[in-house]
Amino acid sequence: MYALNAWYVAAWSTEVTREPARRTICEIPVVLYRAVDGRAVALEDRCPHRGYPLSAGRLVGDSIECGYHGFTFDCEGVCVRVPAQEIIPRRTFVRSFPVVEQDGWVWIWTGEKDLADVSKVPDTHWMTDPAWATVTHSFHFDCRAELIHDNLLDLTHESFIHTTTVGDDYIYKHGITVVVDGDVVSADRLMPSVAAPPLYATTMQLDGLWDRFHCTEFRAPSFHVLHSGITGEGRPREEGYLIKVLNGITPIDAHNAHYFYAFSRNFGVDQQWATDELVEGLKTVLQEDADALALQEIGLQTRPPGEFDVLIAQDAGVAKARKVMARLLAAERQGTITTADLEPSSS
Amino acid sequence: MRLILRNVAARLGDDGSLVVAASPDSLARQPWQWDVRLSREPVGQSQDYVGAGIGRHHVCVRVDDAHVSAELLTQTFDDPGTERQTVTIGRPADELWLAVVETGTFRHGHLEVAPGDVLVWEGGDPVGIDITATSDERITVALVILRRTDGQSLRWVP
Ligand code: FES
């Protein structure tokens, strides 16, 4: 079950070309391509004739021709050609999805078309702002998307999983502030007078003590902006070395997710060596998360029914986000929140 | 841990009441400890809870009184307009405090807080609650103080 009335990152702009590309999003097969005028198009990737993936076909102008028997569909998913006959049967269409392309991200709306509200596409302007430099990564995570949400909302895991990059014991010693505002849940941690984490210290060429902070802002159900950085002791955050980590989390199915990751920084913007170092360092961080969550996914799948997560006060962000997700899911099936909505299942 | 629930009061229906905070908060996997309800009118049997009308709301606190005790009071900060200084209130780390903001706006840490917001503080970080008024309106909050009867620390359970 997915919250479908939402924008999900489907791809980076660079991945959408005149070659059809296939993506599975919330178990929906999607083909992505560009029309002749450059517009990104997203159609259901299953030919209504006999189920062949349209992504295995080819583009003919703005349309896509199925590679099996040549049924052809325009950008709206309307069948415009059936090679073997003149009449196009009425049921011959594929679903098209609203698409927004912004700052190098391609978003698709997987729910009811009438509800697609472009103003709800999250802000990602740091990607294209010249005052910021950005490193991106794409990962396949062998886990349900919810585990990534939990992971990002509880950064105490940095103390254990990312010991060589961004972790330190002081993280879990500092409390969090969780803010719930509609569908947005944020978990903020201020760590006054600490050393900069190794990954950033090199890039920023810093020593001494700093106020470190990170605030995960989860825009349910699909996107997190992690506002993090370090600033002088007692100084406002805006003055500091700032990082915006953008995380597009797109479910593939119940046990797999796409992870679109962008790390924008407002320091050392022109330093290519710093960018190169971050590309490698951040890949390590993401791989550490990917490995850990794949193990957690196995742990959950093999957990006997009747055993449940033991959440503690530090998990307030996780718990509140699960509640928001449960509310979104319940709204889509027009029902009330059930226990199953609120915690990970063993299947 | 500190929890800020934005504009909770606005979610009250005309005759509605709303559980704004509870422990456990989402699933009854651990024994029920307490909940705080906000309503337009008094609800339920008064002997079952600690309740009072504060500002525009009725605040009602129910506890498992074998383990938890509750105190409910109105806290006012005078003359924020003239002073605009940061006031720090000490909270014993073993107590859980909950505030429903009735009037006034203030900055708390790096966050702006407004009427209708609900705040919860628990655990050791932070213990000091710092408040800086950001408007001339007097700050009034309904303050709920929860303690464990055995003297141990009362932690919020998700
Ligand atoms: S399956 Fe597509 S044309 Fe036959």
Ligand SMILES: [Fe+2]
């Ligand atoms: Fe991580």
